[in-house]
Amino acid sequence: MGSGREINPSLWVATAPDALTEASTQASGSFDIVVIGAGITGLTTARLLASEGSSVAVVEAGAICSGVTTYTTAKVTALQQTTLSAIAERHGGERAAMYAAANLAAVDAVAARVAEDAIDCDFERAPACTYTEVDEKLDAVVGEHEACTKAGLATRLDTATELPYPVRAAVWLDEQAQFHPRRYCLGLAAALRSSGGTIFEHTRALDVEDVDGKCTVTTDRGTVQADRVVVATLLPFLSAGGFFARAHPYRSYAMAVRTRADRVRGMYISAESPTRSIRSTPDGWLIIGGEGHKVGQDADTTRRYAALGDWASERFAVDEIGYRWSAHDYETIDGVPYVGSATSGSERILVATGFRKWGMSNGTAAAMILADLIAGRHNPWAEAFDATRLAPGASIKRLIAENLDVGRRFVADRIRSWRPRPSGELTPGEGDVVEVDGEAVAAFRDESGGLHAVSATCTHLGCRVTFNTAERSWDCPCHGSRFDTDGRLIQGPAVEDLASKRSS
Numbered sequence: 001m002g003s004g005r006e007i008n009p010s011l012w013v014a015t016a017p018d019a020l021t022e023a024s025t026q027a028s029g030s031f032d033i034v035v036i037g038a039g040i041t042g043l044t045t046a047r048l049l050a051s052e053g054s055s056v057a058v059v060e061a062g063a064i065c066s067g068v069t070t071y072t073t074a075k076v077t078a079l080q081q082t083t084l085s086a087i088a089e090r091h092g093g094e095r096a097a098m099y100a101a102a103n104l105a106a107v108d109a110v111a112a113r114v115a116e117d118a119i120d121c122d123f124e125r126a127p128a129c130t131y132t133e134v135d136e137k138l139d140a141v142v143g144e145h146e147a148c149t150k151a152g153l154a155t156r157l158d159t160a161t162e163l164p165y166p167v168r169a170a171v172w173l174d175e176q177a178q179f180h181p182r183r184y185c186l187g188l189a190a191a192l193r194s195s196g197g198t199i200f201e202h203t204r205a206l207d208v209e210d211v212d213g214k215c216t217v218t219t220d221r222g223t224v225q226a227d228r229v230v231v232a233t234l235l236p237f238l239s240a241g242g243f244f245a246r247a248h249p250y251r252s253y254a255m256a257v258r259t260r261a262d263r264v265r266g267m268y269i270s271a272e273s274p275t276r277s278i279r280s281t282p283d284g285w286l287i288i289g290g291e292g293h294k295v296g297q298d299a300d301t302t303r304r305y306a307a308l309g310d311w312a313s314e315r316f317a318v319d320e321i322g323y324r325w326s327a328h329d330y331e332t333i334d335g336v337p338y339v340g341s342a343t344s345g346s347e348r349i350l351v352a353t354g355f356r357k358w359g360m361s362n363g364t365a366a367a368m369i370l371a372d373l374i375a376g377r378h379n380p381w382a383e384a385f386d387a388t389r390l391a392p393g394a395s396i397k398r399l400i401a402e403n404l405d406v407g408r409r410f411v412a413d414r415i416r417s418w419r420p421r422p423s424g425e426l427t428p429g430e431g432d433v434v435e436v437d438g439e440a441v442a443a444f445r446d447e448s449g450g451l452h453a454v455s456a457t458c459t460h461l462g463c464r465v466t467f468n469t470a471e472r473s474w475d476c477p478c479h480g481s482r483f484d485t486d487g488r489l490i491q492g493p494a495v496e497d498l499a500s501k502r503s504s
Helices: 040-051 083-091 093-116 135-150 181-194 302-315 359-375 393-415
Strands: 030-036 056-059 124-132 169-178 198-200 205-211 214-219 222-231 247-259 267-270 276-280 286-294 318-332 338-343 346-353 431-436 439-445 451-454 466-468 473-475 489-491 500-503
Touching (some): 030 040, 030 214, 093 181, 338 359
Parallel strands (some): 030 056, 056 198
Antiparallel strands (some): 214 222, 247 318, 431 439, 466 473
């Protein structure tokens, strides 16, 4: 659920037309399906179901495709760094093959949707490459090739690249794709409306109830009813299924630069850390991504952009940094997305989450799975993505470790005896948890000297927010909710704003 209030708009936001927003209306009516979230997962799901004759409504807290989908690097590929070898190790070859097949099918599904709906989104086929510059990651790259081959992907090893620096090993998968994600999603939305679908924009979903065979979606602008509800909001905001405890937020960064070098045609990502992701656009932008970290656990996120910029300048002949942006996504405890029924006790509320920064292919695959489940069809990948699955033993240890980290933060916020510094010490452009009128609050001082003070307690489950210096937002380190400096919700799982304390 995104609002689009970002101080660093992405290349995709800056170079797409405004959405064709319908006249503002109260959310009302009864539908076969209500989809919550108008990113790639929600819109693809809605488009597929509407094309089969279902009455569909989409509920979106902000504008169409204003959230994380439009803050990605927009690669559509089944080769995802070293993901498949990790899945094979955790889950075995059969589930790795299911995951690979789902993501490979998603690439073709996006291509088919672009053609069928005549979407102008700079879609183009491109090879994907995972590479390494260091000897320590040679085995990881070769291992990914072996895992991909066993899973049915036609990868190849070849150290020849277009990159202006040598690599020690590289695995390739041809005929993958890249595109302009916002234009693609606007095209999906237009096709959905043409096929009779309804989109309620600027309408925040607050709750979903499943009673007597009917679901009721309560929003801040009315209620809608449906036979089935799909929650496609990056992380489900509902407590059902406990996804906030089973998936954890990580933030990463990107920038678009102009260079004097020839265009890079492939899509690259390094196996080592810090990750470096590379792709280009038809109109000459080179997109560099990476610098991932746990949400809320970096005191100065501006250094992430500085690191990307320095690296790009060292490796490419950079003339201009045109755009920079960031986003976060969720990683499940066992590395595979959760897609399907939210709980084993109900088939009427479905979810899709945990795409681990590969949402263009995983989100599309999730929509295909959800459409089959709702239609009562067998889906060959549904078992691997099952949202109610029990984690394997090794992942249980990670579940405990991740939630102990959350627990430590939650408890420490309440028992630590430190006294925050006075709000008067905040300089223009600075945000911190400070003391205002004897209370610890989240405060930001703008360039004109005005103080914007809001509650420091996240409205989701009560963790203390931290200031994101690069994006000037308040981010929850526990479950990833985000708020602007006036406390307005940018991104869930929270559904309520931070309470205002003072603004002057």
